[in-house]
Amino acid sequence: MDERATRTDGGREEATAGDLGFELLLRYLGSHFGLDFKQYKPNYLKRRIGVRMRATGCGDYLQYRQYVRQHPEEYGRLINDLTINVTEFFRDPDVYEVLRSRVIPEIIDYKKKIGSYNLRAWSAGCATGEEPYSLSILFLEATAGRNTQTPWMLRITATDLDDKALKAAREGFYESVKLLPGIDLRRYFDQEGNGYRVKEEVKRPVRFLLLDLMHKPPLRHLDLILCRNVLIYFERKKQAKILDIFSRCLREGGFLVLGKSETIVGPEGSSFKPYRRKERIYVRT
Numbered sequence: 001m002d003e004r005a006t007r008t009d010g011g012r013e014e015a016t017a018g019d020l021g022f023e024l025l026l027r028y029l030g031s032h033f034g035l036d037f038k039q040y041k042p043n044y045l046k047r048r049i050g051v052r053m054r055a056t057g058c059g060d061y062l063q064y065r066q067y068v069r070q071h072p073e074e075y076g077r078l079i080n081d082l083t084i085n086v087t088e089f090f091r092d093p094d095v096y097e098v099l100r101s102r103v104i105p106e107i108i109d110y111k112k113k114i115g116s117y118n119l120r121a122w123s124a125g126c127a128t129g130e131e132p133y134s135l136s137i138l139f140l141e142a143t144a145g146r147n148t149q150t151p152w153m154l155r156i157t158a159t160d161l162d163d164k165a166l167k168a169a170r171e172g173f174y175e176s177v178k179l180l181p182g183i184d185l186r187r188y189f190d191q192e193g194n195g196y197r198v199k200e201e202v203k204r205p206v207r208f209l210l211l212d213l214m215h216k217p218p219l220r221h222l223d224l225i226l227c228r229n230v231l232i233y234f235e236r237k238k239q240a241k242i243l244d245i246f247s248r249c250l251r252e253g254g255f256l257v258l259g260k261s262e263t264i265v266g267p268e269g270s271s272f273k274p275y276r277r278k279e280r281i282y283v284r285t
């Protein structure tokens with residue numbers, strides 16, 4: 001691929017031509033398909049575009065641009081490659097244990113104190129749905145039988161850029177499911193063929209939406225945002241923009257949970273203070 005060729009040749013001119021080709025490709029993709037590719041880290045982007053270039057037999061970025069022009073369906077394949085949907089139920093169980101034992105009870109106590117029985121969360125970069133459904137199960141566990149006079153209203157907005165992943169998420173069918181200890185699989189899933197389907201009770205509170213994280217969703221006064229293993233793909237400046245969006249969507253005292261290899265740094269982090277460092281849980285100040 002272009003990047004490698006320019007590196008081994010080491011020529012300044014070729015490196016510049018490669019960079020220009022890359023720039024022109026991104027500009028083309030951005031103007032024709034509307035996604036700001038510059039939000040991603042260049043090396044990550046080059047690796048993923050490189051995979052598609054090899055698959056389509058294109059030798060450099062400009063050839064690939066031409067290819068996309070002639071085969072617009074290639075854009076969908078590129079997006080699929082760019083958006084890695086690896087996920088699972090209760091990914092990093094230690095984090096979900098803290099959500100279960102500390103964060104969700106705190107949210108519920110706060111809501112009871114202010115007399116509001118609405119619980120609102122956002123799973124940003126929800127992939128195939130395991131994350132919002134895990135959250136839905138935790139909230140259901142926490143509110144079951146708590147107050148039958150005033151039933152809790154749970155709303156989880158789950159967003160992703162990848163419509164194929166969202167389609168699978170809406171289906172709610174999984175070949176394997178791993179839950180936290182103490183959660184009864186049969187209460188939340190129906191066995192179906194060689195897999196499990198989430199029950200309506202788990203699905204009902206979750207609303208899936210196609211959304212680029214760069215665009216602010218119409219969400220306000222949220223109690224909790226999970227944005228896990230998504231920020232790592234973004235440029236620092238874009239991370240800051242996303243954190244700013246999160247701080248506007250959360251209520252004061254609302255929680256933000258990042259992936260285990262992600263942290264909040266810099267001035268944009270000033271709206272958040274660590275709640276549990278190891279589990280990457282923050283509170284909106």
Ligand SMILES: C[S@@+](CC[C@H](N)C(=O)[O-])C[C@H]1O[C@@H](n2cnc3c(N)ncnc32)[C@H](O)[C@@H]1O
Nearest residue numbers: 083084085087125127160161162212213228229
């Ligand atoms: C590795 S998955 C993380 C899934 C889940 N949050 C977890 O931790 O298990 C990353 C997800 O981020 C989504 N994503 C990547 N770029 C995005 C963007 N600009 N806007 C919204 N979602 C994006 C991908 O489509 C993918 O589903």
